[in-house]
Amino acid sequence: xxxxxxxxxxxxxxxxxxxxxxxxxETPVQFKEGMYxxxxxxxxxxxxxxxxxxxxxxxEEDWKLPENWKDIIxxxxxxxxxxxxxxxxxxxxxxxxxxxxxxxxxxxxxxDPKNMPVLRAELIRSVYRKYFTPGGKVxxxxxxxxxxxxxxxxxxxxxxxxCTECRRCSVFCPYGIDQAEITMIxxxxxxxxxxxxxxxxxPVANCYRKGNHLGLEPHAIxxxxxxxxxxxxxITGIRVDPSFNRKGAEILxxxxxGDLFGDPGTYTCxxxxxxxxxxxxxxxWSTYASEGGNFGFFTSxxxxxxxxxxxxxxxxxxxxxxxxxxxxxxxxxxxxxxMDTWNGPADFLEEPVxxxxxxxxxxxxxxxxxxxxxxxxxxxxxGKIKLDPSRNDHLKVTFHDSCNTSRGMGILEEPRYIIKHxxxxxxxxxxxxxxxxxxxxxxxxxxxxxxxMELRMRGGFPRANAVKEVKEQHGVNMLANICAIDRAVLxxxxxxxxxxxxxxxxxxxxxxxxxxxxxxxRTMDLRLETLPGxxxxxxxx
Amino acid sequence: MxxxxxEGKQYEVDEEGYLIDWSVWTEGxxxxxxxxxxxxLTEEHWEIIRFLRSYFEKYQxxxxxKILTKEIAKTMGKEKxxxxxxxELYPAGPAKQACxxxxxxxxxxxx
Numbered sequence: 001x002x003x004x005x006x007x008x009x010x011x012x013x014x015x016x017x018x019x020x021x022x023x024x025x026e027t028p029v030q031f032k033e034g035m036y037x038x039x040x041x042x043x044x045x046x047x048x049x050x051x052x053x054x055x056x057x058x059x060e061e062d063w064k065l066p067e068n069w070k071d072i073i074x075x076x077x078x079x080x081x082x083x084x085x086x087x088x089x090x091x092x093x094x095x096x097x098x099x100x101x102x103x104x105x106x107x108x109x110x111x112d113p114k115n116m117p118v119l120r121a122e123l124i125r126s127v128y129r130k131y132f133t134p135g136g137k138v139x140x141x142x143x144x145x146x147x148x149x150x151x152x153x154x155x156x157x158x159x160x161x162x163c164t165e166c167r168r169c170s171v172f173c174p175y176g177i178d179q180a181e182i183t184m185i186x187x188x189x190x191x192x193x194x195x196x197x198x199x200x201x202x203p204v205a206n207c208y209r210k211g212n213h214l215g216l217e218p219h220a221i222x223x224x225x226x227x228x229x230x231x232x233x234x235i236t237g238i239r240v241d242p243s244f245n246r247k248g249a250e251i252l253x254x255x256x257x258g259d260l261f262g263d264p265g266t267y268t269c270x271x272x273x274x275x276x277x278x279x280x281x282x283x284x285w286s287t288y289a290s291e292g293g294n295f296g297f298f299t300s301x302x303x304x305x306x307x308x309x310x311x312x313x314x315x316x317x318x319x320x321x322x323x324x325x326x327x328x329x330x331x332x333x334x335x336x337x338x339m340d341t342w343n344g345p346a347d348f349l350e351e352p353v354x355x356x357x358x359x360x361x362x363x364x365x366x367x368x369x370x371x372x373x374x375x376x377x378x379x380x381x382x383g384k385i386k387l388d389p390s391r392n393d394h395l396k397v398t399f400h401d402s403c404n405t406s407r408g409m410g411i412l413e414e415p416r417y418i419i420k421h422x423x424x425x426x427x428x429x430x431x432x433x434x435x436x437x438x439x440x441x442x443x444x445x446x447x448x449x450x451x452x453m454e455l456r457m458r459g460g461f462p463r464a465n466a467v468k469e470v471k472e473q474h475g476v477n478m479l480a481n482i483c484a485i486d487r488a489v490l491x492x493x494x495x496x497x498x499x500x501x502x503x504x505x506x507x508x509x510x511x512x513x514x515x516x517x518x519x520x521x522r523t524m525d526l527r528l529e530t531l532p533g534x535x536x537x538x539x540x541x
Numbered sequence: 542m543x544x545x546x547x548e549g550k551q552y553e554v555d556e557e558g559y560l561i562d563w564s565v566w567t568e569g570x571x572x573x574x575x576x577x578x579x580x581x582l583t584e585e586h587w588e589i590i591r592f593l594r595s596y597f598e599k600y601q602x603x604x605x606x607k608i609l610t611k612e613i614a615k616t617m618g619k620e621k622x623x624x625x626x627x628x629e630l631y632p633a634g635p636a637k638q639a640c641x642x643x644x645x646x647x648x649x650x651x652x
Contacts, residue, residue: 038556055542202649213650220600227607258651261605265651293651328651448651451556484651 002034004453007497011461013111024119025126025146029155031059034454036158037447040201045194047205048303052194058157063150069193070148074131076189077124081132087185090177091128094118100169100179105440106162109458114159117169117179123156124186157195160186162455164447165298165330166403166440183445188300196299199449203295207307211290212257218244218287224260225285228270231528237520240277242285245318249284250355252315254369255326256293258484259505265487267526268327268505271514275376275507278385278516279356283324289314292331293484298446305342308334311369312343322352323369327505329444329483332371333408340366357382371405373482376510377414380421386515391522392423394532395478397509398470399428400463400490401438402483412436415482415506422513427474433466443489456489457496464497471498479503547573559641563597566644574642578633582642586630588617593643603640603648 004010036058045053054064066072081088096118102108106115113119122144129136129145136145146152165180173179190196196204203213210217216224222244233239243249253276259269276283289310296303315323325335340346349368352361359378361370379385397419405411412435420426433439442459470476479490479501490503511526523534544551545558547570553561558574560566571590575582582590592612596604604612606624614622627635640647 041555199649206649214648214652215602217601220602223600224605224608227605227611230611231607256651261602261648261650262652263606266605266607295650488651 002451002454004034004457004496007457010454010457013109015111017113024113024122025141028151029158031154031158032454033059035162035452036455037161037197037199037449037452040194040196040198044198044201044205045196048208048306050191050194050196050201054194056194058154063154063195065153065193065195069153072192073148073153073189076192077128078132080185080188081128084181084185086178086181090121090182091125091132093175094121094125094177095175097174099172099174100177103169103172105164105166105168105442105462106455106459109442109461110455114155115162117163117173120159120163121177121179121182123152123159124182127152153190156186157190160190161197161447162459164403164440164442164444164459166444167407168403168437168440171407171436184297184301187298191300191303197446197449200295200298200446203446204299204303204307207291207295211288211310212260213291213293213295214257214261216257216260216290218290221260221285221287221290224266225269225273228266228273231526232270232274235522235524235526235528236274236516238277238516238518240273242273242276242283244285244287246284247318249282249318250321251281251283252289252318252320252323253283253285253326254289254292254311254323256328256331256484257291258293258488259326260290262488264491264502264504264508264527265484267508267511268487270526271505271507271509271511272326272372274511274514274516275379275385278514279379281355284318284320286314286318292325292328292335294331294334295446297330297334301338304334304338308339309343311339312346315346315368316348321350322364323349324352324372324375325369326372327482327484327507329402329404329485331404332411333404335367335369336409339369354378356384371409371411371414373405373411373414373418373506376507377417380418387422387510387513388515389422389424389513391512391525391531392509393425395423395509396425396427396474396476397423397478397480398426398467398476399434399506400441400467400479400481400486401434401436402481402486403438403440403444405482406438407436411482415480418506419480419509422509425474427470427476429466429470433462439463439466441483441486441489442493444485448485448489453492457493460489460493461497464493467494467501468498471501477501480506480509482506545570545573555646557641557647559647560644561646563644563646566594570644571642578638585617586639586642589613589627589630589635589639590643592616593639593645597643597645603636603645606636609635 042053100117126146135143163183206215259265296307346368439462443456494501631638
C-alpha cells in the first residue's frame with residue numbers, strides 16, 4: 001500500500017496547473033497510489049446482480065470491459081439525459097465562470113485542476129457535447145467536445161471517485177449546478193460496466209443480504225447493544241432495556257450500523273439508548289431495517305432504492321406510527337429528498353408527533369421520519385429532560401456540519417442548540433467552514449477506505465484547518481458531529497492534521513449530561529473514562 | 542487476485558493480505574503472516590486470535606473493540622482488558638492486524 005506522506009510534505013500544495021502541452025482534454029490520467037480505491041471484487045457485484053463481475057485492478061492497462069462498453073455508456077448517458085431534466089440542464093448551462101473552482105476541498109487539498117468542480121463536470125460534459133449536441137458533433141474539440149475513449153473512461157473513474165458528493169461547490173454556483181448529481185450519474189454509468197470501488201460494493205452487498213453495511217446478523221446486533229447496555233449500567237447504575245422487532249411499538253428507530261460497531265459511534269449509540277430510555281417512549285429497534293446509511297446511493301439510484309426499501313417495509317410490518325432516525329449523513333439526503341418518491345407514499349404511517357412534548361414535526365409530513373437532532377432539541381426546548389452540562393466541562397467543543405444534513409436538509413441550528421445545552425464550552429468554526437458552507441470530512445460518499453489515505457487527508461485538509469483555528473484560539477479538544485462516516489474518519493484526520501482533538505457524536509455529549517431518574521453519582525463518561533475531579537470518589541467505591 | 546503461499550499451496554488473499562476464505566485458515570498461516578511483520582506470536586497473541594476465531598464462527602463478523610477488551614479482561618485479567626494492551630501485542634491495531642492473522646475479513650461501511 002502507498003505510504004502516506006508526512007503532513008509537512010502534504011501541505012505543500014502546488015496550485016499551478018500542469019503544463020501538458022496538449023490541453024486537459026487529451027491528458028491520460030495517471031493513477032497515483034493513495035489517491036484511489038481498490039476495484040470492486042466480483043462476488044460483491046454478483047450478489048446484487050450487477051454486470052461485468054470480474055477481477056480487475058484500476059491501475060492495470062486492461063480493465064476487462066465488455067466489448068461494447070462504449071455503446072453501453074453512451075446508451076446509459078442518453079437514457080439519463082432523457083430521464084433527469086436536472087442532469088440535462090447541468091450539462092448545458094455551465095458558463096465556466098469559475099466560482100466553484102476553489103470551493104472544492106479536493107482541489108484545495110490537492111491543487112489538481114481536475115478536482116475543480118467545473119472541470120470534473122467537464123469530463124462528462126465534453127462527451128455529452130460530442131454525441132448529443134449539434135455543435136459538438138460538427139465542431140468537435142473547438143466546441144469543447146471529445147471522444148469517449150478508454151482513457152476518458154478511466155479518467156471518469158479516477159475523478160468521480162475523488163468527489164464526495166458534498167455539494168459545497170453548488171452553494172457558490174450562480175446557476176445552482178449540483179455537482180453531486182453529475183458525480184452520481186458518472187458513477188451510475190461506470191457501474192453499468194462493473195466499475196465500482198471495493199469499499200462501496202462490499203457494504204452494498206452486505207446491506208442487500210443482511211440489512212446493514214457491516215453485515216451484522218440479528219444476534220450480533222443484539223449482542224453488541226447488550227455490551228453497551230452493560231457499560232451504561234456500570235456508569236449510571238441503570239439497566240436500559242430496549243426492544244427489538246417489536247410489533248405494535250409506536251416508533252421505529254433506525255440508525256447507521258457504524259453506531260452499532262465502531263468507536264466512537266458506539267458511544268453515540270449509548271447516548272441514544274440512555275435518552276430514549278429516560279423519556280420512556282414506546283420504541284423498537286429492528287434487526288432487519290438495521291441500516292440508515294445507504295452505500296447504494298454511491299452506486300446508482302436503483303441500488304439506493306433497493307437498499308432503502310426495507311425501512312418503510314419494516315415500519316409497515318411492525319405497524320409503528322412513525323420513524324425516528326439516528327445521527328447519519330447521507331442517510332438523510334436519501335430520506336429527505338428521495339425516499340418518498342422511491343418507496344412511498346408512506347400512507348400507512350402517521351404524521352410524526354413527539355409523544356413527550358406533543359410537537360408535530362410538520363417538516364416530516366410526507367416521509368414520516370424525524371431526525372434525532374430535531375427530536376432531542378425539541379425535548380430540551382420544552383424542558384422535558386434534565387441536563388448537567390458541567391459533566392462535559394473538560395471538553396471544549398466545536399461542531400462539524402455534515403454535508404448532507406446541512407446542505408441536504410438544512411439541519412443547522414438543532415445540533416448547536418443541543419450542544420450548547422449539554423456543554424458549557426462551545427466554539428463555532430469560521431463562518432466560511434460551517435453551516436451551508438461546511439467543508440467535507442474528505443471521506444464521504446464511500447471514500448472512507450484505507451488504501452486511498454492520501455486522498456482522504458488531502459480532502460480533509462480544509463476541514464482540519466478550520467478545526468486547527470479554533471483549537472489554537474480556544475483550546476478546542478472535541479469535534480462533535482451528526483454523521484457515522486464523520487465519526488469513522490475524522491479521528492484519523494485529526495490525528496494527522498490536528499493531534500489532540502477527539503471526535504464524538506452529538507448524542508454522546510447528551511448521554512454524558514443527561515440526568516437520569518435514580519442514577520448513581522456519575523464518575524465516568526460514556527467512554528468509561530474517569531470524569532475530572534471524580535478520581536477520589538471512584539476510589540471510595 | 543493475489544495469493545499467499547503456505548505449505549506448498551496457494552491461498553487467495555485481498556490487496557492487503559486478508560484471507561478471502563476464512564474457513565481455509567490454519568494456525569500455521571498466522572505464524573507466517575506474523576513473521577512477515579517481524580512478530581513472534583506468543584501465548585498472549587494466540588489468546589486473542591483464538592477468541593477472534595470463535596467469535597467469528599458465531600457472529601460472522603469480527604467483534605467490536607468493546608467486546609474484545611471485555612472478553613480479554615474476563616479470561617486474562619482486568620489489567621489486560623484495554624486497547625493499550627491490544628496495541629502492545631498488535632501495533633498496527635487489533636482490528637486490522639489480529640484479524641488478518643486470524644484469517645478474518647476486514648469490516649466495511651461507516652467504520
